[in-house]
Amino acid sequence: xxxxxxxxxxxxxxxxxxxxxxxxxxxxxxxxxxxxxxxxxxxxxxxxxxxxxxxxxxxxxxxxxxxxxxxxxxxxxxxxxxxxxxxxxxxxxxxxxxxxxxxxxxxxxxxxxxxxxxxxxxxxxxxxxxxxxxxxxxxxxxxxxxxxxxxxxxxxxxxxxxxxxxxxxxxxxxxxxxxxxxxxxxxxxxxxxxxxxxxxxxxxxxxxxxxxxxxxxxxxxxxxxxxxxxxxxxxxxxxxxxxxxxxxxxxxxxxxxxxxxxxxxxxxxxxxxxxxxxxxxxxxxxxxxxxxxxxxxxxxxxx
Amino acid sequence: xxxxxxxxxxxxxxxxxxxxxxxxxxxxxxxxxxxxxxxxxxxxxxxxxxxxxxxxxxxxxxxxxxxxxxxxxxxxxxxxxxxxxxxxxxxxxxxxxxxxxxxxxxxxxxxxxxxxxxxxxxxxxxxxxxxxxxxxxxxxxxxxxxxxxxxxxxxxxxxxxxxxxxxxxxxxxxxxxxxxxxxxxxxxxxxxxxxxxxxxxxxxxxxxxxxxxxxxxxxxxxxxxxxxxxxxxxxxxxxxxxxxxxxxxxxxxxxxxxxxxxxxxxxxxxxxxxxxxxxxxxxxxxxxxxxxxxxxxxxxxxxxxxxxxxxxxxxxxxxxxxxxxxxxxxxxxx
Numbered sequence: 001x002x003x004x005x006x007x008x009x010x011x012x013x014x015x016x017x018x019x020x021x022x023x024x025x026x027x028x029x030x031x032x033x034x035x036x037x038x039x040x041x042x043x044x045x046x047x048x049x050x051x052x053x054x055x056x057x058x059x060x061x062x063x064x065x066x067x068x069x070x071x072x073x074x075x076x077x078x079x080x081x082x083x084x085x086x087x088x089x090x091x092x093x094x095x096x097x098x099x100x101x102x103x104x105x106x107x108x109x110x111x112x113x114x115x116x117x118x119x120x121x122x123x124x125x126x127x128x129x130x131x132x133x134x135x136x137x138x139x140x141x142x143x144x145x146x147x148x149x150x151x152x153x154x155x156x157x158x159x160x161x162x163x164x165x166x167x168x169x170x171x172x173x174x175x176x177x178x179x180x181x182x183x184x185x186x187x188x189x190x191x192x193x194x195x196x197x198x199x200x201x202x203x204x205x206x207x208x209x210x211x212x213x214x215x216x217x218x219x220x221x222x223x224x225x226x227x228x229x230x231x232x233x234x235x236x237x238x239x240x241x242x243x244x245x246x247x248x249x250x251x252x253x254x255x256x257x258x259x260x261x262x263x264x265x266x267x268x269x270x271x272x273x274x275x276x277x278x279x280x281x282x283x284x285x286x287x288x289x290x291x292x293x294x295x296x297x298x299x300x301x302x303x
Numbered sequence: 304x305x306x307x308x309x310x311x312x313x314x315x316x317x318x319x320x321x322x323x324x325x326x327x328x329x330x331x332x333x334x335x336x337x338x339x340x341x342x343x344x345x346x347x348x349x350x351x352x353x354x355x356x357x358x359x360x361x362x363x364x365x366x367x368x369x370x371x372x373x374x375x376x377x378x379x380x381x382x383x384x385x386x387x388x389x390x391x392x393x394x395x396x397x398x399x400x401x402x403x404x405x406x407x408x409x410x411x412x413x414x415x416x417x418x419x420x421x422x423x424x425x426x427x428x429x430x431x432x433x434x435x436x437x438x439x440x441x442x443x444x445x446x447x448x449x450x451x452x453x454x455x456x457x458x459x460x461x462x463x464x465x466x467x468x469x470x471x472x473x474x475x476x477x478x479x480x481x482x483x484x485x486x487x488x489x490x491x492x493x494x495x496x497x498x499x500x501x502x503x504x505x506x507x508x509x510x511x512x513x514x515x516x517x518x519x520x521x522x523x524x525x526x527x528x529x530x531x532x533x534x535x536x537x538x539x540x541x542x543x544x545x546x547x548x549x550x551x552x553x554x555x556x557x558x559x560x561x562x563x564x565x566x567x568x569x570x571x572x573x574x575x576x577x578x579x580x581x582x583x584x585x586x587x588x589x590x591x592x593x594x595x596x597x598x599x600x601x602x603x604x605x606x607x608x609x610x611x612x613x614x615x616x617x618x619x620x621x622x623x624x625x626x627x628x629x630x631x632x633x634x635x636x637x
Contacts, residue, residue, distance in 0.1 A: 140321035144613045147575030148593070152609060155597060156332055232446045236579050239448045240594055253446075260452055260583065264460045274449035282444040289440075 027294035034290025040283030044276075048098040057089035059096040059250040081272045084258070093250035094272050100244075100251045101231050101280055104165055108230040111169025113223055116176025123177065124184030124215075125207045135181070138174040146171045150237060159242045161251070168233045172226050179222055183215030217295045224288035228281045235277050252277050307628050311621055322613045323375065326606050327368055333602060380607030385599040390607035393592065398611075399482030400470055400588035404580065405573040407508035409566070412515035417562070419516075420523025421555065427528060435520060442517025447576045451510035451583040458506055466503050468585035475499050511580045515569040522565050527558040560631050567623030574612050 028034050047054070075082045081090035123134040141149065150167040157163035187193060188211065196206050237243055238253025239260075247254070252273040259270035338351040346354070355361055362370075374381075380390035423435035459467030470484050471477060477496035479487045485504065488497025530536060531554055539549045577590035585591070589608060596604035 139318050143318050143322050143617050145571040145575040145616055148609050152329060235446055236448060263456050267456045270452045278445050285440055285444050
């Protein structure tokens with residue numbers, strides 16, 4: 001009979017979320033900046049989806065009678081963002097413009113991401129000759145300032161929305177490929193890769209099953225931030241007149257070009273599409289920053 | 304140090320060769336034949352024939368590339384389709400405007416960005432820190448051309464404080480020995496012209512400098528935070544050095560290292576952004592020149608202009624790397 005009797009106590013463990021992504025999501029939701037970013041992006045996604053239902057007018061419908069007193073009538077109850085130089089409702093155009101901007105961001109980043117990841121995986125995964133070839137090619141692309149590279153590609157493909165998206169996407173290829181290559185090189189000498197190698201896992205399976213999933217987080221952050229720059233760059237190319245050639249297309253960059261000519265009489269025509277670009281881009285930048293912090297808590301408050 | 308510089312210079316050769324190959328292939332891949340691209344769509348068959356023979360376009364492609372390299376190395380970038388003048392002559396006229404603008408933009412970005420980032424780190428977690436972070440987020444989220452339009456509207460159209468277009472008032476009688484208008488005014492002791500040129504630079508420089516400013520502020524803040532927790536800073540504090548001297552000698556000096564490398568990369572953003580800024584403010588620089596070239600299908604201008612800017616960009620980055628090697632002896636060895 002022992003003197004001390006030990007009572008069995010059930011220790012309740014706090015349930016810790018397992019897995020990198022769940023933890024990341026939890027941290028992301030505690031970041032006010034990232035939430036604001038989500039709200040901005042979600043707002044524009046909803047506007048883009050429901051544009052035909054919520055836009056008060058058609059984005060291409062011209063009502064020249066509104067311009068009887070000169071260009072252009074400013075904001076009013078009937079037209080909260082005013083009317084442009086052809087009598088089109090600015091609010092409806094900005095709303096439909098969200099469709100273009102978001103599609104543009106997604107498509108160009110997808111183009112850049114898929115080519116960049118492929119090249120980065122080849123360079124980092126195979127090393128040696130393949131690595132040198134790919135990385136020298138990336139150095140050459142990086143030697144040409146991004147927007148100029150995009151301009152060069154657009155002149156090859158001819159102006160238009162699709163060429164502009166491809167051009168902006170291709171201009172981001174070096175960023176993604178270098179990032180993924182660096183991440184892969186960092187993972188290559190880790191213990192778990194060594195372990196996989198020693199039990200005879202094939203090289204390709206190690207690359208796709210072990211190295212890539214662990215190298216992808218910086219790429220996701222860069223992808224979100226690239227979405228922001230892509231939207232700005234496509235708007236910039238649209239502003240230069242390289243975007244959609246049909247002037248009735250309510251693309252924000254193209255709208256800003258036209259607004260620039262009416263700046264002294266109708267500044268609001270530049271203000272609203274411009275603010276829309278800023279809000280979407282800010283949204284993606286906030287999400288990107290939040291993701292970066294959430295994936296690497298050491299960085300919290302540092303970047 | 305000399306070996307470091309030579310090695311970096313040698314690394315440039317394949318990159319610039321690659322850029323030249325890329326541009327060479329690019330002109331040949333353009334819609335239509337090079338003759339049509341260069342002479343324009345309305346070129347007569349005889350002119351195309353003459354062009355093809357003149358540029359040896361009937362010869363094998365590697366021979367053509369060799370010929371192109373030889374003329375390029377001699378400093379001949381071809382002739383503009385629109386103006387019928389040598390591309391190099393036009394670069395000589397246009398480049399100073401862009402350099403002046405890029406310098407002003409970078410000066411603005413550094414003068415505001417460095418203190419902003421540094422003091423944000425000093426006041427880590429306080430209101431000033433948060434507002435500087437917010438400001439730099441806005442800075443990278445606002446398209447250059449939109450900011451340019453806003454600045455132009457507020458300060459030129461509405462308030463009338465600053466001129467909205469061009470590099471100099473047409474009524475000012477000024478000589479331009481260097482092509483850098485501010486410098487020209489100072490050199491010729493024409494103070495009115497120099498001041499006028501400065502006024503023309505302010506708005507474009509702010510618009511163009513906004514992205515570098517935001518990035519410089521963020522990097523300065525991050526690296527100041529890192530350096531502040533280094534052992535040598537703690538030692539300096541522990542031995543009783545005045546906080547101001549610790550900041551200046553130990554924190555700031557080391558915190559600026561990563562910022563130097565960022566500056567070189569920003570030059571690319573400046574050169575690209577110049578296309579947009581010069582368009583909004585009607586500045587006759589490289590950017591607006593390239594923009595016109597796109598619309599005139601002036602491929603010699605695009606080919607020569609982009610090659611030239613790539614060369615400048617790469618050289619600036621080389622200089623930054625060399626400067627970095629001077630400031631930070633550690634990287635010379637590796």
